[in-house]
Amino acid sequence: MLIDRQDSYNEEGRDQSRFSVRILVSIVVLLLLVLMLAGRMFTLQVGAHEHFTTLSENNRLRIEPIPPTRGLILDRNGVLLAENRPAYQLEVTVEQAGDLDLLLERLSGLVDLSTSEIDRFRGSVRQRRPFQPVLLKSGLDDETVARIAVARHELPGVEIEARPVRHYPQGADFAHVVGYVGRINEQDLRRLDTRNYAGTSHTGKTGVERYYEDVLHGTTGYKQVEVNAQGRVIRELSVVPPVPGQDLFLSIDLDLQRAARDALAPHDGALVAIDPATGEVLALVSKPGFDPNPFVNGISHRDFSALQSDPHNPLFNRALSGQYPPGSTLKPIVALAGLEGNVTTAERRMFATGYYQLPGHERRYRDWKRGGHGWVDMNRAIALSSDVYFYDLGHKLGIDRMAPMFAAFGIGNRVGIDATGERPGILPSREWKRSVQNLQWFPGETLITAIGQGYLLTTPLQLADVTSTLANRGQRVQTRLVRAVREGGDGEPQSEPVRYLAPVSASEAHWDVIQQALIDAVHARHGTAWGSIGSTSPTYRIAGKTGTAQVFSLAKDQEYDESELERRLWDHALFIGYAPAEAPAIAVAVLAEHGGSGGRVAAPIAREVMDAYLTSLGLVAEAEEEP
Amino acid sequence: MISVTGRELTTSQWILRSLRLDGVLLVLLGILLVIGLLVLFSATGESVEALQRQSGRIALGLIALLLVARIPVSMLRAWSPWLFLLGLGMLIAVMLAGDIGKGARRWLDLGLIRFQPSEIMKLAMPLMLAWYLSLRNAPPRFLDLIVVSVLIVVPVLLVMRQPDLGTALLIGAAGLLVVFLAGLSWRWFLGLGLAIASAIPLLWLQMHDYQRQRVLTLFNPESDPLGAGYHIIQSKIAIGSGGLYGKGWLNGTQSQLQFLPERSTDFVFAVYAEEFGFVGIAVLLALYFLIVARGLWIATLAQDRFSRLIAGSISLTFAVYMVVNIGMVSGMLPVVGVPLPLVSYGGTSLVTLMVGFGILMAVHSQQRLVNR
Numbered sequence: 001m002l003i004d005r006q007d008s009y010n011e012e013g014r015d016q017s018r019f020s021v022r023i024l025v026s027i028v029v030l031l032l033l034v035l036m037l038a039g040r041m042f043t044l045q046v047g048a049h050e051h052f053t054t055l056s057e058n059n060r061l062r063i064e065p066i067p068p069t070r071g072l073i074l075d076r077n078g079v080l081l082a083e084n085r086p087a088y089q090l091e092v093t094v095e096q097a098g099d100l101d102l103l104l105e106r107l108s109g110l111v112d113l114s115t116s117e118i119d120r121f122r123g124s125v126r127q128r129r130p131f132q133p134v135l136l137k138s139g140l141d142d143e144t145v146a147r148i149a150v151a152r153h154e155l156p157g158v159e160i161e162a163r164p165v166r167h168y169p170q171g172a173d174f175a176h177v178v179g180y181v182g183r184i185n186e187q188d189l190r191r192l193d194t195r196n197y198a199g200t201s202h203t204g205k206t207g208v209e210r211y212y213e214d215v216l217h218g219t220t221g222y223k224q225v226e227v228n229a230q231g232r233v234i235r236e237l238s239v240v241p242p243v244p245g246q247d248l249f250l251s252i253d254l255d256l257q258r259a260a261r262d263a264l265a266p267h268d269g270a271l272v273a274i275d276p277a278t279g280e281v282l283a284l285v286s287k288p289g290f291d292p293n294p295f296v297n298g299i300s301h302r303d304f305s306a307l308q309s310d311p312h313n314p315l316f317n318r319a320l321s322g323q324y325p326p327g328s329t330l331k332p333i334v335a336l337a338g339l340e341g342n343v344t345t346a347e348r349r350m351f352a353t354g355y356y357q358l359p360g361h362e363r364r365y366r367d368w369k370r371g372g373h374g375w376v377d378m379n380r381a382i383a384l385s386s387d388v389y390f391y392d393l394g395h396k397l398g399i400d401r402m403a404p405m406f407a408a409f410g411i412g413n414r415v416g417i418d419a420t421g422e423r424p425g426i427l428p429s430r431e432w433k434r435s436v437q438n439l440q441w442f443p444g445e446t447l448i449t450a451i452g453q454g455y456l457l458t459t460p461l462q463l464a465d466v467t468s469t470l471a472n473r474g475q476r477v478q479t480r481l482v483r484a485v486r487e488g489g490d491g492e493p494q495s496e497p498v499r500y501l502a503p504v505s506a507s508e509a510h511w512d513v514i515q516q517a518l519i520d521a522v523h524a525r526h527g528t529a530w531g532s533i534g535s536t537s538p539t540y541r542i543a544g545k546t547g548t549a550q551v552f553s554l555a556k557d558q559e560y561d562e563s564e565l566e567r568r569l570w571d572h573a574l575f576i577g578y579a580p581a582e583a584p585a586i587a588v589a590v591l592a593e594h595g596g597s598g599g600r601v602a603a604p605i606a607r608e609v610m611d612a613y614l615t616s617l618g619l620v621a622e623a624e625e626e627p
Numbered sequence: 628m629i630s631v632t633g634r635e636l637t638t639s640q641w642i643l644r645s646l647r648l649d650g651v652l653l654v655l656l657g658i659l660l661v662i663g664l665l666v667l668f669s670a671t672g673e674s675v676e677a678l679q680r681q682s683g684r685i686a687l688g689l690i691a692l693l694l695v696a697r698i699p700v701s702m703l704r705a706w707s708p709w710l711f712l713l714g715l716g717m718l719i720a721v722m723l724a725g726d727i728g729k730g731a732r733r734w735l736d737l738g739l740i741r742f743q744p745s746e747i748m749k750l751a752m753p754l755m756l757a758w759y760l761s762l763r764n765a766p767p768r769f770l771d772l773i774v775v776s777v778l779i780v781v782p783v784l785l786v787m788r789q790p791d792l793g794t795a796l797l798i799g800a801a802g803l804l805v806v807f808l809a810g811l812s813w814r815w816f817l818g819l820g821l822a823i824a825s826a827i828p829l830l831w832l833q834m835h836d837y838q839r840q841r842v843l844t845l846f847n848p849e850s851d852p853l854g855a856g857y858h859i860i861q862s863k864i865a866i867g868s869g870g871l872y873g874k875g876w877l878n879g880t881q882s883q884l885q886f887l888p889e890r891s892t893d894f895v896f897a898v899y900a901e902e903f904g905f906v907g908i909a910v911l912l913a914l915y916f917l918i919v920a921r922g923l924w925i926a927t928l929a930q931d932r933f934s935r936l937i938a939g940s941i942s943l944t945f946a947v948y949m950v951v952n953i954g955m956v957s958g959m960l961p962v963v964g965v966p967l968p969l970v971s972y973g974g975t976s977l978v979t980l981m982v983g984f985g986i987l988m989a990v991h992s993q994q995r996l997v998n999r
């Protein structure tokens with residue numbers, strides 16, 4: 001014991017002395033390194049001082065970035081959706097201005113200068129390069145430009161510059177598709193390559209502008225300029241020109257987009273139309289929209305809070321980010337799951353009363369129709385949208401066989417559209433509930449999932465994507481907004497290839513059953529869209545499904561009565577459909593917020609858009625004038 | 628010098644002692660930080676905003692230093708392996724799911740804060756090795772050497788892959804310095820030197836294009852005056868034209884006319900050299916030397932092996948920082964992206980360095996407690 005301690009003392013002592021040697025070595029090495037650095041500095045600063053002083057004085061060559069022109073965004077017919085307009089801005093070269101305060105005072109008599117503009121100006125004055133013009137105010141109108149031009153002689157150092165500024169000629173109609181650009185901020189700087197953005201002031205913030213930032217921006221050029229000893233540019237020596245950004249052609253048709261916007265009126269909501277063959281988005285509307293132009297150079301605080309506090313929430317992209325219960329629109333998927341899983345047949349009939357009860361449970365799951373639908377087979381159950389039939393089918397399937405079919409259609413995953421802001425919705429399953437809520441799955445939740453309620457949430461874009469898949473009898477195609485890209489300015493637009501995704505596999509006979517039921521939902525007398533579409537004898541056939549999504553949950557035995565409820569608690573009206581049913585050219589999903597009934601409200605909206613598109617293709621004759 | 632044995636304590640000594648701080652080190656650090664702020668003000672074009680931000684970071688760093696100084700060394704030692712595992716886990720997380728900024732995957736986003744786990748590793752590495760080697764008999768044996776090699780190589784490779792060559796270098800150096808201080812036989816270091824020399828061709832194949840470019844331009848900056856060589860050429864002009872006494876504060880033409888790139892971050896030393904000249908450089912180098920020497924002094928007085936190793940390696944890593952940065956700015960070493968310690972603009976490395984000095988203070992105060 002004693003010896004042990006003695007040993008460890010010795011050990012400690014040995015260690016300490018060994019350590020001291022190492023420290024001594026370190027100090028010596030460090031001293032040598034420091035002397036070496038000092039020697040190096042001495043050579044540079046004292047030995048070669050003359051040489052470097054000459055270089056420094058001759059250091060007249062500076063590299064200045066030349067920002068590239070941002071690519072245009074056009075609709076499928078070449079109509080401009082985002083362009084670069086010259087905008088006049090007021091710039092001051094401080095070195096030439098003399099008394100800055102006096103100048104600002106004079107200018108404020110001619111131009112409306114806010115304190116924030118002046119503050120920003122003074123901030124950038126401190127950080128400028130010598131003889132670098134500093135921005136004072138952007139977006140001058142012609143009148144102001146004229147006023148300043150007249151008073152030019154008493155405004156030394158003041159310049160009016162025309163710089164390209166992003167402009168969105170279609171205003172609110174494309175705000176939720178194209179998005180907008182804005183000034184580069186700290187957050188953007190983390191993600192952008194500062195070298196390539198050396199001369200760029202704006203970057204895509206949302207939508208296509210953000211998603212395709214790399215394509216639209218282009219490559220910054222450089223010019224080598226000679227400056228005098230004060231830093232003023234004397235001449236340009238060499239230029240590496242910038243490579244302008246590429247132009248994007250969207251698949252959206254401006255006329256159809258407007259038709260869709262008008263068809264949705266007076267409702268808030270969303271509409272997405274897709275060409276099922278190519279996955280090209282033909283129209284994508286989120287109503288109400290907002291004018292993106294003020295965002296480009298920084299929207300005023302007041303205007304922004306007005307937009308934010310607007311009860312119609314115009315900044316919210318309902319089409320991509322809005323997650324709503326799909327309601328009955330997804331019953332066809334549950335039916336297909338039933339057929340493919342051999343749980344039921346198309347012919348099996350059941351007597352649908354006004355409610356459904358799980359064996360051994362008290363709780364009544366109500367049908368939307370009081371009293372029920374009587375005897376229904378699968379075709380009728382889809383066409384007249386029997387809740388009880390699908391409660392029963394859902395119960396037989398179970399969530400474990402229902403969720404995979406939803407997933408095969410892409411529910412619960414982002415569609416992957418080429419714009420930012422898309423949300424994935426929710427595909428509930430046993431695992432989902434355990435991981436999110438740490439609770440077990442209850443059988444009753446399977447029932448309400450089967451009628452598109454409960455945890456299940458989808459975006460209007462997802463619904464349109466599902467509709468396109470139904471139209472293609474299972475072939476999934478990547479949905480996208482950009483159909484062609486054009487190298488800066490001229491040249492032919494290069495089409496983007498169609499991308500096929502893993503199909504939903506089901507037997508042809510089963511697709512026939514589903515397709516016929518969707519046609520009957522619109523064109524058969526018992527169909528939920530018969531009243532609004534079928535009965536008006538359209539010249540082509542639509543396959544579709546109505547839906548009504550609950551916003552407000554009712555107490556157990558309460559009845560839903562529109563007239564008694566506030567509008568904001570009304571159900572959302574939904575419709576998905578494609579046309580012509582035999583050779584689909586367009587797939588549409590409509591969501592009218594608080595619209596009430598899907599059949600009465602949402603179906604006619606979709607039909608209007610289909611009419612407009614099929615007419616433009618020449619597939620349908622112009623609507624005949626009523627005499 | 629502050630007398631440890633004296634009965635009477637002046638007020639300042641009493642304050643320092645109750646805060647567990649080493650007055651000498653604190654004063655030296657304070658001078659360096661003030662010089663840093665002065666240079667920064669000039670380098671950012673007299674930006675008050677940048678000055679405020681950096682002051683905020685310094686305040687944060689000082690708070691971190693004060694807090695860490697109060698942690699007993701035994702506790703630091705007990706935490707060491709866990710901190711290392713945490714850092715390693717986060718490095719792996721970054722590799723799998725990190726945020727990409729400026730072409731590199733270095734950041735981990737934890738909702739509220741975004742930070743670089745490689746910063747944690749800068750301290751976790753020496754702590755871990757000091758912990759491990761303090762458990763073993765000195766000097767390290769062959770088996771220890773294998774364990775230690777793995778502990779160093781894995782994090783260094785992870786950081787190198789981000790890619791962040793500068794930080795990888797510093798982490799590796801921190802680890803090697805612990806092994807060196809632990810008394811590893813000179814033969815092994817000779818072997819390591821040879822191994823590195825023979826590994827250079829392999830390393831070359833592993834490097835990213837931009838890294839190779841940097842090495843190539845080091846040897847001949849004039850070959851690419853508008854590209855990778857621009858930094859070094861301009862930086863040398865800035866230093867050389869400073870002369871013996873410098874051009875004076877806020878009067879460096881190279882930096883004020885914006886010829887010099889990255890003048891507030893990695894190349895801030897060139898701004899200092901231009902404005903304060905060789906005399907200023909001599910003062911700055913002396914200051915760095917004194918800080919490291921004081922750190923090593925604290926290390927030699929430390930009471931146990933762990934304290935000695937950690938205090939020694941933190942001080943020497945600080946020296947490596949300084950030598951590498953000044954070497955690269957003056958064109959002696961490739962541009963690897965190592966900031967000038969406690970002077971360069973930027974928060975993460977400053978806070979890490981201050982935490983490191985906090986550990987030194989903790990070692991220092993423990994030694995004093997034992998003496999009493």
